[in-house]
Amino acid sequence: xxxTGIIFSNLHDNEISELTRVRTLASVPFGCRYxxxxxxxxxxxxxxxxxxxxxxxxxxxxxxxxxxxxxDWDLARRSGGVKILPPYINFDGSTRNNLSNTRLExxxxxxxxxxxxxxxxxxxxxxxxxxxxxxxxxxNDHIESGADVTIAxxxxxxxxxxxxxxxxxFSSKDGRITDLLPNPTNFDGYADVSLNIIxxxxxxxxxxxxxxIAHGYTSITRDVFLxxxxxxxxxxxxYDGYFACISSFEDYFxxxxxxxxxxxxxxxxxxxEERPIFTKVRNSAPAYYSEDxxxxxxxxxxxxxxEGTVENSILFRGVRVGKGAVVKxxxxxxxxxxxxxxxxxxTVCDKNVVIRNNVNISGHSTLPLYIDRGKMV
Amino acid sequence: MFQKKECIAMLLAGGQxxxxxxxxxxxxxxxxxxxxxxxxxDFPMSNCVNSGIDTVGVLTQYQPLVLNEYxxxxxxxxxDRTRGGVTVLSPYEAKxxxxxxxxxxxxxxxxxxxxxxxxxxxxxxLSGDHIYKMDYSKMLDEHKKNGADCTIAVLEVPMxxxxxxxxxxxxENNKIVEFEEKPKQPKSNKASMGIYIFTTKVLKKYLIEDExxxxxxxxxxxxxxxxxxxxxxxxxxxxxxxxxxxxxxxxSLWEANMDLLGNPPAFDLYDRNFRIxxxxxxxxxxxxxxxxxxxxxxxxxxxxxDGTVENSVLANGVVVEKxxxxxxxxxxxxxxxxxxxxxxxxxxxxxxxIGENSVIGESKESEKLLLVGAGLKFPVNSEIGGGAxxxxxxxxxxxx
Numbered sequence: 152x153x154x155t156g157i158i159f160s161n162l163h164d165n166e167i168s169e170l171t172r173v174r175t176l177a178s179v180p181f182g183c184r185y186x187x188x189x190x191x192x193x194x195x196x197x198x199x200x201x202x203x204x205x206x207x208x209x210x211x212x213x214x215x216x217x218x219x220x221x222x223d224w225d226l227a228r229r230s231g232g233v234k235i236l237p238p239y240i241n242f243d244g245s246t247r248n249n250l251s252n253t254r255l256e257x258x259x260x261x262x263x264x265x266x267x268x269x270x271x272x273x274x275x276x277x278x279x280x281x282x283x284x285x286x287x288x289x290x291n292d293h294i295e296s297g298a299d300v301t302i303a304x305x306x307x308x309x310x311x312x313x314x315x316x317x318x319x320x321f322s323s324k325d326g327r328i329t330d331l332l333p334n335p336t337n338f339d340g341y342a343d344v345s346l347n348i349i350x351x352x353x354x355x356x357x358x359x360x361x362x363x364i365a366h367g368y369t370s371i372t373r374d375v376f377l378x379x380x381x382x383x384x385x386x387x388x389x390y391d392g393y394f395a396c397i398s399s400f401e402d403y404f405x406x407x408x409x410x411x412x413x414x415x416x417x418x419x420x421x422x423x424e425e426r427p428i429f430t431k432v433r434n435s436a437p438a439y440y441s442e443d444x445x446x447x448x449x450x451x452x453x454x455x456x457x458e459g460t461v462e463n464s465i466l467f468r469g470v471r472v473g474k475g476a477v478v479k480x481x482x483x484x485x486x487x488x489x490x491x492x493x494x495x496x497x498t499v500c501d502k503n504v505v506i507r508n509n510v511n512i513s514g515h516s517t518l519p520l521y522i523d524r525g526k527m528v
Numbered sequence: 529m530f531q532k533k534e535c536i537a538m539l540l541a542g543g544q545x546x547x548x549x550x551x552x553x554x555x556x557x558x559x560x561x562x563x564x565x566x567x568x569x570d571f572p573m574s575n576c577v578n579s580g581i582d583t584v585g586v587l588t589q590y591q592p593l594v595l596n597e598y599x600x601x602x603x604x605x606x607x608d609r610t611r612g613g614v615t616v617l618s619p620y621e622a623k624x625x626x627x628x629x630x631x632x633x634x635x636x637x638x639x640x641x642x643x644x645x646x647x648x649x650x651x652x653x654l655s656g657d658h659i660y661k662m663d664y665s666k667m668l669d670e671h672k673k674n675g676a677d678c679t680i681a682v683l684e685v686p687m688x689x690x691x692x693x694x695x696x697x698x699x700e701n702n703k704i705v706e707f708e709e710k711p712k713q714p715k716s717n718k719a720s721m722g723i724y725i726f727t728t729k730v731l732k733k734y735l736i737e738d739e740x741x742x743x744x745x746x747x748x749x750x751x752x753x754x755x756x757x758x759x760x761x762x763x764x765x766x767x768x769x770x771x772x773x774x775x776x777x778x779x780s781l782w783e784a785n786m787d788l789l790g791n792p793p794a795f796d797l798y799d800r801n802f803r804i805x806x807x808x809x810x811x812x813x814x815x816x817x818x819x820x821x822x823x824x825x826x827x828x829x830x831x832x833x834d835g836t837v838e839n840s841v842l843a844n845g846v847v848v849e850k851x852x853x854x855x856x857x858x859x860x861x862x863x864x865x866x867x868x869x870x871x872x873x874x875x876x877x878x879x880x881x882i883g884e885n886s887v888i889g890e891s892k893e894s895e896k897l898l899l900v901g902a903g904l905k906f907p908v909n910s911e912i913g914g915g916a917x918x919x920x921x922x923x924x925x926x927x928x
Contacts, residue, residue, distance in 0.1 A: 429810050432604075432808040438814070440824065444823070447817075450813045450816075451813060
């Protein structure tokens with residue numbers, strides 16, 4: 152059995168526009184030392200998928216910097232490995248592969264790469280879903296059931312807002328998909344939510360991508376899947392573990408904070424011994440806590456030097472918290488500096504932010520503040 | 529096939545380090561963990577890379593498995609190179625016979641073929657026993673400027689401690705006139721750091737001569753350096769400024785770990801322009817609980833701290849449960865210190881479990897450093913005094 156992975160790096164950029172102004176959703180920092188793409192990438196690697204394509208459209212500088220040769224995920228390979236597929240201009244100056252907004256458009260834009268795939272199966276994943284999942288379980292299910300397409304789902308209770316951010320999947324008792332409902336505006340209650348993790352037979356994928364180019368289709372759910380539900384075998388795979396879907400800045404903030412509050416969630420993401428989450432190695436020294444530091448209920452990455460107070464916060468690598476500084480309920484990205492007499496609360500500081508002395512900054516638990524990369528306050 | 533290099537490094541990493549006791553039972557000394565996430569060998573290796581040296585031969589002999597695995601293809605230090613990079617050099621059987629490395633000079637002699645492949649003008653000899661950051665390229669510049677056959681890095685130590693070191697007496701131009709191993713009445717305080725740059729063709733000549741002498745102990749300090757001095761070879765010292773520590777004993781290993789603490793620390797690892805590289809393991813960020821208290825300590829990935837940590841260095845994956853106290857200690861990876869337990873003035877090797885409410889070690893004032901080996905299980909309420917050295921063989925004598 153051979154499997155190719157496809158990761159969509161830009162699909163949900165608009166949903167947290169604050170953080171994606173200078174980067175892809177895939178390279179949005181998450182969980183103290185990771186980027187969102189680390190989750191689908193590590194899941195694939197931990198499921199022995201070592202031939203991975205990352206489709207990107209714009210703002211992909213940080214993504215390329217993060218992935219590099221792929222060696223931190225053991226993906227610097229002679230055969231396969233990780234490949235970034237950016238958009239390009241044709242030799243005659245035309246941009247046949249226009250920038251895409253949907254999953255299907257993204258697939259069409261890399262039609263050539265897809266036509267060349269020879270693996271039996273293809274696993275597709277988005278970067279807005281955070282989970283630690285063994286794709287082999289999904290693949291085995293897919294093969295045993297003889298499905299053409301298998302969509303991983305999780306049963307959840309939804310309110311209208313969360314329902315709108317997801318694709319709902321309805322299926323018969325034997326697991327065959329009967330309907331798909333992308334971003335419904337009037338749904339609440341229990342439903343199966345798509346993890347945007349889709350396993351397909353490679354041949355079927357190639358066929359419908361070509362067909363979609365010919366027909367000018369734009370939506371994989373509306374134009375392809377829904378039209379084929381009864382002629383093809385679409386099935387669900389039920390996933391029971393933890394999963395979070397990030398669809399807004401508030402979601403992003405809350406989901407990070409859950410890592411502190413919810414030990415079970417933390418362990419289901421990071422505590423699976425045979426499935427670690429890998430990320431780019433930065434060779435930071437361990438974190439240092441000074442004589443005066445007071446740290447409670449926080450996640451701290453290496454390279455931090457903490458001399459002040461930190462509570463209910465997430466500090467990425469290389470953050471400095473000065474003597475007397477107070478950090479509460481905040482997320483500080485790489486190399487943020489909080490000066491000696493400053494304080495921040497309910498704030499997300501992007502990379503290299505400097506908060507100077509006597510500056511007190513606070514958002515609110517319902518509306519966290521965001522400070523852009525490299526800003527000095 | 530082999531690109532000519534100006535300078536390559538030979539890193540002597542075969543030593544046992546018997547004074548580290550159980551820490552080197554299954555590991556060569558250069559592979560002993562240090563500073564939470566490093567191993568001793570990371571320091572000379574990173575120094576090489578930070579000095580622009582991209583070809584390093586690592587000579588291994590004693591318990592090489594962990595060390596060889598750790599070095600691997602050299603990727604963590606950017607030494608996975610097509611031309612050069614890191615090569616592990618182990619003793620081998622040859623047509624004329626087989627031999628272990630009999631001394632530092634013999635070890636290099638047996639690997640002259642490796643050096644010749646790169647045809648370097650200069651050869652840097654290093655050991656895997658020291659914690660320091662050093663730009664060897666500055667030393668090489670001095671070596672070239674002086675037209676030296678050999679340059680030895682020296683550290684100015686307090687005069688009253690000079691009799692513990694190999695001391696180099698020099699003239700006003702730093703030209704070496706005399707070498708004294710642990711002199712009773714030292715004439716200078718320039719202590720050899722065991723870092724040598726040789727002009728390769730001179731080194732080769734002396735290694736071959738030394739090998740032909742059956743009475744020689746084939747050692748750089750005892751034979752090669754004195755022979756070159758006797759022959760009047762131009763030899764100079766290079767004065768190193770900065771932190772340097774031999775971590776050959778348990779106490780010095782503990783002290784070197786403590787030197788990472790403080791603000792500013794005696795030895796700074798946070799300089800992004802001179803990074804110390806290490807082989808990374810995929811641990812998650814560390815978690816600090818609601819009831820924890822941390823003072824003057826270093827904590828790294830995978831740790832979960834719900835207790836009290838003071839003046840200590842904790843490696844990857846250490847768990848300090850609620851009410852537990854760790855003080856003045858070096859804790860290696862994946863050690864679990866269960867609720868209510870107390871660890872004081874100790875070095876605890878990896879994967880050991882300290883049972884609930886145990887009291888391990890005595891306060892630092894007792895001056896009795898405790899050593900606890902790897903993979904041990906201490907039941908609840910264990911009581912261990914200071915100064916003991918506990919491993920799998922003798923743990924029964926300590927627990928009921």
